[in-house]
Amino acid sequence: MKVLVTDPIADAGLERLREAGHDVVTAYDVEGAELREEIRDAAGLVVRSGTEVTEELLAAAPNLVIVGRAGIGVDNIDIDAATDHGVIVANAPEGNVRAAAEHTVAMAFAAARSIPQAHARLKDGEWAKGDYLGTEVNNKTLGIVGLGRVGQEVAKRLNALGMDLLAFDPYISQERADQLGADLADLETVLDEADFLTIHTPLTPETEDLIGTAELERLGAGGYVINCARGGIIDEAALAAAVEDGTIAGAALDVFAVEPLPDDSPLLGVEDVVVTPHLGASTEAAQENVATSTAEQVIAALNEEPVLNALNAPSVDKSAFPRVRPYIELAETAGRIAVQLFEGRVNAVEVEYAGTIADEEVEIVTASALKGVFRPLEVHVNTVNAPRVAEERGIDVTESKTSQSDVFQSRVSVVVTDGEDDIRVCGTLFAGDDPRIVQIDGYRVDAIPHGHMLVARNYDKPGVIGLIGTVLGDNEVNIAGMFNARETIGGEALTVYSLDSEVPDAVIDRLEDDERIMRAQYLALNNHTNP
Numbered sequence: 091m092k093v094l095v096t097d098p099i100a101d102a103g104l105e106r107l108r109e110a111g112h113d114v115v116t117a118y119d120v121e122g123a124e125l126r127e128e129i130r131d132a133a134g135l136v137v138r139s140g141t142e143v144t145e146e147l148l149a150a151a152p153n154l155v156i157v158g159r160a161g162i163g164v165d166n167i168d169i170d171a172a173t174d175h176g177v178i179v180a181n182a183p184e185g186n187v188r189a190a191a192e193h194t195v196a197m198a199f200a201a202a203r204s205i206p207q208a209h210a211r212l213k214d215g216e217w218a219k220g221d222y223l224g225t226e227v228n229n230k231t232l233g234i235v236g237l238g239r240v241g242q243e244v245a246k247r248l249n250a251l252g253m254d255l256l257a258f259d260p261y262i263s264q265e266r267a268d269q270l271g272a273d274l275a276d277l278e279t280v281l282d283e284a285d286f287l288t289i290h291t292p293l294t295p296e297t298e299d300l301i302g303t304a305e306l307e308r309l310g311a312g313g314y315v316i317n318c319a320r321g322g323i324i325d326e327a328a329l330a331a332a333v334e335d336g337t338i339a340g341a342a343l344d345v346f347a348v349e350p351l352p353d354d355s356p357l358l359g360v361e362d363v364v365v366t367p368h369l370g371a372s373t374e375a376a377q378e379n380v381a382t383s384t385a386e387q388v389i390a391a392l393n394e395e396p397v398l399n400a401l402n403a404p405s406v407d408k409s410a411f412p413r414v415r416p417y418i419e420l421a422e423t424a425g426r427i428a429v430q431l432f433e434g435r436v437n438a439v440e441v442e443y444a445g446t447i448a449d450e451e452v453e454i455v456t457a458s459a460l461k462g463v464f465r466p467l468e469v470h471v472n473t474v475n476a477p478r479v480a481e482e483r484g485i486d487v488t489e490s491k492t493s494q495s496d497v498f499q500s501r502v503s504v505v506v507t508d509g510e511d512d513i514r515v516c517g518t519l520f521a522g523d524d525p526r527i528v529q530i531d532g533y534r535v536d537a538i539p540h541g542h543m544l545v546a547r548n549y550d551k552p553g554v555i556g557l558i559g560t561v562l563g564d565n566e567v568n569i570a571g572m573f574n575a576r577e578t579i580g581g582e583a584l585t586v587y588s589l590d591s592e593v594p595d596a597v598i599d600r601l602e603d604d605e606r607i608m609r610a611q612y613l614a615l616n617n618h619t620n621p
């Protein structure tokens with residue numbers, strides 16, 4: 091499949107994709123209409139921070155399965171739109187953490203000891219020894235905004251260099267902070283106490299412009315700001331002014347609100363603002379890590395396997411996946427059968443798990459059952475967007491589990507209802523992976539869910555089964571298997587036929603013309619034959 095790579099990633103990642111048999115196309119400086127054309131037949135897209143993955147781009151990518159972000163920050167990807175389009179977004183949250191932490195430490199020293207400024211002057215032939223009186227980090231307080239993966243690595247390193255740690259992060263436990271030797275406080279206290287303030291949050295509506303004039307005033311003279319997280323968290327004009335007028339001592343920035351940083355940025359004119367062009371993740375090791383990890387995730391997604399770091403898709407533990415996998419298709423089929431048999435307007439879907447499957451993480455199986463239920467919709471529904479499609483349509487989804495199962499070791503049931511009537515379809519796996527539909531609307535059946543199915547509700551009268559067989563045969567529809575279930579002798583019965591081909595409407599009409607047959611329904615279970 092085609093995997094489009096729009097930002098440079100390490101060769102190891104490109105190689106991994108090729109080894110998996112994918113057609114890797116690199117398009118580093120392509121934008122606009124040209125990029126939309128390039129993505130049209132792509133199944134995978136790999137980006138870093140340089141590509142804006144917008145709704146417009148996603149809309150131009152009907153075959154896209156996954157956007158892999160070879161790095162951490164996903165603020166350049168419209169995840170919401172990706173979910174709507176059923177596209178997985180996955181990042182590589184581990185591989186460049188140490189690189190980003192080391193760069194942060196380097197930037198702290200660069201600012202505190204004016205290394206870039208002194209270096210530039212010496213290169214110009216000037217021995218400016220007397221102009222620089224730096225600040226030691228030893229015995230100073232490090233204020234950390236965002237004590238996540240990078241923040242914690244920075245904390246450990248700078249703590250080892252003699253700094254006290256004070257962190258603002260409303261989403262971290264006291265226990266974790268204690269393990270790091272960090273005190274937790276509100277932002278104001280951190281600003282009041284810190285000598286160095288380092289930012290390690292993602293860019294979100296909550297963190298946008300988190301640090302402005304008032305916060306820099308609180309940090310005060312002698313304070314340094316380091317930002318290797320995301321531009322936009324600090325108000326750049328306010329920061330440039332605060333360093334320029336001595337409100338704070340200096341700043342070191344790796345990231346900017348607009349990248350590449352425009353020539354006319356006020357930051358560029360301020361002597362004590364140190365800048366690097368978004369180099370935090372740019373080490374050989376980090377790039378190899380994130381490129382291979384992203385390639386693995388793209389390969390998994392294109393193989394319909396679980397994507398470890400998916401940000402918008404149900405997650406499954408890799409070791410549990412083989413146990414869960416066969417139920418994914420079974421639940422989708424049960425959902426497809428249930429919705430096609432149901433004659434009302436679905437306003438709720440219930441997925442029940444009984445037996446050993448109830449011990450597993452089944453989020454992806456439930457999403458798959460919904461995918462089956464929504465199959466007749468025009469929109470492209472998959473396990474990424476199925477829960478959202480349900481929510482948007484006001485369809486209640488419930489999942490229930492019981493360790494008790496009847497005769498089967500495990501059973502998955504999909505119930506669709508309009509609040510009054512419902513249809514329940516239950517499936518199981520024989521011999522571990524052989525899917526069977528074992529109950530339809532209360533009738534015990536045994537049907538192989540494959541291809542084409544005819545479900546007839548008839549009276550248990552002599553000759554009915556023969557008639558159905560003859561009518562199907564006369565119309566060249568071959569019967570692969572059949573199961574007849576009845577309530578009582580002579581009472582209502584439900585007969586399920588597994589067929590080798592589609593049943594034309596005229597044949598359905600012909601069957602329903604017989605007064606012994608109340609209802610005959612053709613169900614398409616093949617992907618290609620969905621009505």
Ligand SMILES: NC(=O)C1=CN([C@@H]2O[C@H](COP(=O)(O)OP(=O)(O)OC[C@H]3O[C@@H](n4cnc5c(N)ncnc54)[C@H](O)[C@@H]3O)[C@@H](O)[C@H]2O)C=CC1
Nearest residue numbers: 163190236237238239240259261290291292318319370371
């Ligand atoms: N300069 C570069 O090249 C690199 C930059 N990054 C950036 O560094 C940042 C941090 O990355 P990770 O540590 O991996 O993320 P993370 O998700 O592990 O940690 C982020 C932390 O911020 C906290 N947080 C979220 N909202 C907050 C708020 N409003 N106030 C205070 N704390 C808040 C979270 O609770 C979490 O602990 C990201 O923006 C990432 O994109 C990461 C790698 C390289």
Ligand SMILES: O=C(O)C(=O)COP(=O)(O)O
Nearest residue numbers: 138139140161162163371
């Ligand atoms: O991983 C991140 O969040 C980064 O900021 C690294 O960005 P990059 O992959 O170097 O464009």
